[in-house]
Amino acid sequence: MNFNVTTPEAAQTLWVVADRIRLLGGIAGSSLELIEVEVPPGSGTPPHSHASPELFYVLEGTLTVRHFVAGGPPEMTVAGPGTSVRIGPRAPHNYSNDSGRPVRMLVLVEPSMIAFFRDIGTVEPQAQPDFARIGAAMQRHGIEALPVAA
Numbered sequence: 001m002n003f004n005v006t007t008p009e010a011a012q013t014l015w016v017v018a019d020r021i022r023l024l025g026g027i028a029g030s031s032l033e034l035i036e037v038e039v040p041p042g043s044g045t046p047p048h049s050h051a052s053p054e055l056f057y058v059l060e061g062t063l064t065v066r067h068f069v070a071g072g073p074p075e076m077t078v079a080g081p082g083t084s085v086r087i088g089p090r091a092p093h094n095y096s097n098d099s100g101r102p103v104r105m106l107v108l109v110e111p112s113m114i115a116f117f118r119d120i121g122t123v124e125p126q127a128q129p130d131f132a133r134i135g136a137a138m139q140r141h142g143i144e145a146l147p148v149a150a
Contacts, residue, residue: 002028011036014121017129018043021117031110035117039063039103044096047146048138052110056085056095061103068092068146092146116141 004025011022019039026033039061047068056065058079065085066074079085087093097103119137138145 014117014123015125016117016121017126017134020125021121023114023117026111032108033111033114035107035109035114037103037105037107039095039097039105041097041100041102045094047092047094048143049090049092049146050113050141050143051089052113053089053091054087054113055108056087057106058083058085059104059106061097061101062099063095063103063105064098065095066093068094112141116143 006025008022011024014021014023019037021038022036024034024036044064047066056063056079058081060081063079063085065077065079065087067077067087068074077083077085116137119141120134135145137143
């Protein structure tokens with residue numbers, strides 16, 4: 001199809017642990033998919049890496065993004081509205097909402113990440129994440145969890 005419209009009501013919405021992800025669609029003939037992610041205060045991802053590069057664009061709130069560098073402390077970026085953060089393939093990283101307000105961002109990813117989100121996402125928020133199920137899905141999708149520094 002050469003023309004497609006996805007309204008907020010029509011977008012598939014998934015809950016990935018506490019974050020709400022809306023799948024907005026991709027560009028035909030490319031490997032890019034656009035998602036909207038809402039990150040509540042205190043939520044985020046553990047340190048990890050994956051083959052898919054990502055591009056975050058913060059619309060609302062303040063997101064803390066960490067890039068983990070071998071042998072040193074993580075490089076930390078506090079990204080506010082209008083800030084974009086590019087994460088390369090296999091770059092060790094995580095994000096967190098350390099503020100008291102929700103964060104809303106657009107994220108460009110490859111279809112492999114969409115498949116992962118569909119695998120672990122639920123239609124309702126999760127009171128308690130199933131870490132065993134998430135860990136198994138990470139292995140299936142080539143997402144590596146990184147050790148958390150003490």
